[in-house]
Amino acid sequence: xxxxxxxxxxxxxLDEVVGNQEAKDKILKWVHEWDKKPPKKRALFLYGSxxxxxTIVVEALAKDLGMELVQSNASNYRTAEAVQKxxxxxxxxxxxxxxxxxxxxxxxxxxxxxxxxxxxxxITDIVKATASPIILTANNAxxxxxxxxxxxxxxxxxxxxxxxxxxxxxxKICSREGVKAEAEAxxxxxxxxxxxxxxxxxxxxxxxxxxxxxxxxxVKWLSTRDRKDAIFKVLGDIFYARNVLDARRAVxxxxxxxxxxxxxxxxxxxxxxKDPKELSAAMEMLASADLYRGRIGSTQNWxxxxxxxxxxxxxVAVSWSxxxxxxxxxxxxxxxxxxxxxxxxxxxxxxIGLKIGRxxxxxxxxxxxxxxxxxxxxxxxxxxxxxxLAKWFDLDEDMVNYxxxxx
Amino acid sequence: MWTxxxxxxxxxxxxxxxxxxxxxxxxxxxxxxxxCIFAGPxxxxxTTAALCLAQDLYGPGYREYVMELNASDxxxxxxxxxxxxxxxxxxxxxxxxxxxxxxxxxDNMTGDAQQALRRTxxxxxxxxxxxxxxxxxxxxxxxxxxxxxxxxxTYLPREHAVNWVKRIAENEGLTIKEDGLEAILEISGGDLRxxxxxxxxxxxxxxxxxxxxxxxxxxRANPADVQGMLLTALNGDFVEARKKLRDMLLKYGLAGxxxxxxxxxxxxxxxxxxxxxxxxxxVIGEVDFRLLQGSNEEIQLSALLAKLVxxxxxxxxxx
Numbered sequence: 036x037x038x039x040x041x042x043x044x045x046x047x048x049l050d051e052v053v054g055n056q057e058a059k060d061k062i063l064k065w066v067h068e069w070d071k072k073p074p075k076k077r078a079l080f081l082y083g084s085x086x087x088x089x090t091i092v093v094e095a096l097a098k099d100l101g102m103e104l105v106q107s108n109a110s111n112y113r114t115a116e117a118v119q120k121x122x123x124x125x126x127x128x129x130x131x132x133x134x135x136x137x138x139x140x141x142x143x144x145x146x147x148x149x150x151x152x153x154x155x156x157x158i159t160d161i162v163k164a165t166a167s168p169i170i171l172t173a174n175n176a177x178x179x180x181x182x183x184x185x186x187x188x189x190x191x192x193x194x195x196x197x198x199x200x201x202x203x204x205x206x207k208i209c210s211r212e213g214v215k216a217e218a219e220a221x222x223x224x225x226x227x228x229x230x231x232x233x234x235x236x237x238x239x240x241x242x243x244x245x246x247x248x249x250x251x252x253x254v255k256w257l258s259t260r261d262r263k264d265a266i267f268k269v270l271g272d273i274f275y276a277r278n279v280l281d282a283r284r285a286v287x288x289x290x291x292x293x294x295x296x297x298x299x300x301x302x303x304x305x306x307x308x309k310d311p312k313e314l315s316a317a318m319e320m321l322a323s324a325d326l327y328r329g330r331i332g333s334t335q336n337w338x339x340x341x342x343x344x345x346x347x348x349x350x351v352a353v354s355w356s357x358x359x360x361x362x363x364x365x366x367x368x369x370x371x372x373x374x375x376x377x378x379x380x381x382x383x384x385x386x387i388g389l390k391i392g393r394x395x396x397x398x399x400x401x402x403x404x405x406x407x408x409x410x411x412x413x414x415x416x417x418x419x420x421x422x423x424l425a426k427w428f429d430l431d432e433d434m435v436n437y438x439x440x441x442x
Numbered sequence: 443m444w445t446x447x448x449x450x451x452x453x454x455x456x457x458x459x460x461x462x463x464x465x466x467x468x469x470x471x472x473x474x475x476x477x478c479i480f481a482g483p484x485x486x487x488x489t490t491a492a493l494c495l496a497q498d499l500y501g502p503g504y505r506e507y508v509m510e511l512n513a514s515d516x517x518x519x520x521x522x523x524x525x526x527x528x529x530x531x532x533x534x535x536x537x538x539x540x541x542x543x544x545x546x547x548x549d550n551m552t553g554d555a556q557q558a559l560r561r562t563x564x565x566x567x568x569x570x571x572x573x574x575x576x577x578x579x580x581x582x583x584x585x586x587x588x589x590x591x592x593x594x595x596t597y598l599p600r601e602h603a604v605n606w607v608k609r610i611a612e613n614e615g616l617t618i619k620e621d622g623l624e625a626i627l628e629i630s631g632g633d634l635r636x637x638x639x640x641x642x643x644x645x646x647x648x649x650x651x652x653x654x655x656x657x658x659x660x661x662r663a664n665p666a667d668v669q670g671m672l673l674t675a676l677n678g679d680f681v682e683a684r685k686k687l688r689d690m691l692l693k694y695g696l697a698g699x700x701x702x703x704x705x706x707x708x709x710x711x712x713x714x715x716x717x718x719x720x721x722x723x724x725v726i727g728e729v730d731f732r733l734l735q736g737s738n739e740e741i742q743l744s745a746l747l748a749k750l751v752x753x754x755x756x757x758x759x760x761x
């Protein structure tokens with residue numbers, strides 16, 4: 036029960052590893068080169084942000100190819116002796132039963148200070164002469180400390196996972212755990228992880244373990260967890276930016292979700308910008324930002340993200356003269372709340388619409404628009420007709436109550 | 443629902459659209475029906491005509507030979523294609539050798555979906571005939587139009603609408619004042635479904651139906667006060683106008699494209715200089731297009747409201 040989901044759902048084969056196909060291909064090709072003779076570069080250096088799957092790929096690879104994995108992490112790198120003890124022999128001799136061996140130096144970033152430099156030097160020596168393939172991982176391969184080591188390694192970059200990839204993985208876990216999760220909820224969790232699958236899965240476990248359902252309302256506080264102060268600062272930096280670069284930088288500096296930020300700016304624009312012409316210009320910029328967001332959605336071309344950011348930040352900043360009429364506090368985006376509140380209501384309208392449509396030969400949308408408004412008045416004013424119609428349309432009790440409720 | 447209770451069951455019961463009805467009757471007589479497009483504004487009897495044709499053709503058991511599909515409800519052309527396939531594959535066993543498929547709101551189908559529909563229509567010509575129902579035949583692609591017999595439905599002339607209301611009133615034992623009748627006809631403008639719905643609702647509210655009951659019913663039924671929203675924006679209150687917009691979208695479940703349609707027709711009635719009307723039409727058109735591309739309804743429409751606020755301010759300054 037207390038197993039970490041990141042362990043429980045760890046991929047067992049290379050195929051199951053999400054994303055970074057290019058990196059996986061490169062690694063596989065390099066390992067197969069060893070079948071003939073050691074390649075020119077005897078070590079691979081995998082680098083990339085946390086949670087992009089570096090270690091997991093190596094583990095899955097060893098399993099796929101039936102290799103013995105000799106694994107080490109930061110604590111083993113303290114001294115030259117420790118490294119030598121861990122990997123020196125392993126790199127020189129094959130295993131007893133001819134099983135091939137794969138050596139992993141994980142989390143090289145863990146090496147700190149001068150004391151550890153000895154360890155790094157030994158690793159470099161081992162890499163030069165190893166008889167077994169070696170793989171190293173770190174967040175940043177271009178750290179000056181690694182400059183010598185880097186020369187003897189082939190570099191492989193691990194990119195941040197896309198939101199869609201993370202979302203798909205979360206969905207899989209939820210279905211295996213028997214959690215019914217709303218798409219928007221998973222989307223928010225995935226988005227907040229900004230490319231780090233491990234943290235997304237950890238977040239999900241914290242939110243969903245032991246539950247049957249996970250609604251957007253259960254997770255939406257995640258987005259406000261980016262402390263209100265932080266959001267207020269970003270908003271101030273954007274609305275009152277002195278130039279376009281400052282406005283853009285405001286987003287880079289703060290770790291906020293872009294869709295959420297758009298909501299904040301959209302909510303607050305009319306409260307900050309009072310001049311009609313300026314407000315109109317600013318709203319046009321937000322509409323353009325939204326347009327690019329839509330294009331990203333339909334083309335899945337994330338490169339377009341920069342334009343989305345341009346319009347919502349720099350676009351808004353240059354739309355107005357920054358002459359606010361006194362201090363106006365920023366307001367929480369009410370649209371988000373209204374949307375989750377009204378979702379059930381819209382589902383109800385659609386369900387009633389479908390029932391009407393079946394009887395009155397029209398689509399559910401059309402029925403919702405043309406018939407429900409009248410039906411509502413009839414239900415509220417005439418008990419006899421109400422009962423007759425409810426039966427004829429085959430409406431359930433909830434539907435009848437919904438139509439009868441005064442609004 | 444009175445719309446269904448009083449819906450004609452046979453072509454002979456239809457009082458209006460004489461020319462169309464006569465042509466349809468000749469199809470029944472010949473026991474042969476081509477593929478058809480019924481086009482025209484809402485509430486003019488398109489669906490009724492299609493159903494009556496089917497009932498006259500097949501008799502009481504007509505449901506077995508007729509399938510009604512709604513393009514707006516069926517998710518994607520694949521569903522339509524599969525349903526049509528299973529329905530049209532089997533030959534009709536009665537004396538009429540084909541079945542009839544009524545596809546309502548066909549003008550809501552995308553171009554691609556219509557292309558696929560066209561192929562389906564061709565494949566099953568032996569066993570099925572299609573009646574496509576649409577508000578605008580122009581939204582139906584050329585190749586389908588050329589394969590169908592076109593029928594243009596028009597708004598009911600006034601005297602027919604009057605007779606219609608009087609007939610229902612007599613049957614239901616209602617008292618309708620002259621001004622009440624006027625109001626109903628004025629508001630529904632030849633749309634019989636709307637006429638009937640207003641009549642039934644007014645009847646459920648109070649005994650004598652007069653101008654006041656009719657207008658109060660219609661007012662309550664139309665929370666989507668597009669005109670009010672536009673005027674609020676013109677008067678400079680963007681935040682309030684945006685709230686009205688949000689209510690329409692979220693509370694009343696209206697689609698952005700419906701709202702934009704209403705905004706368009708209202709705009710030309712607004713008390714703003716013509717120069718601005720044209721400028722606004724340009725913005726409206728752009729928003730309309732963006733909505734079709736899947737942009738966010740509220741943000742796009744809000745940008746339009748902000749334009750109106752700008753227009754309002756400029757007009758005021760000019761005076």
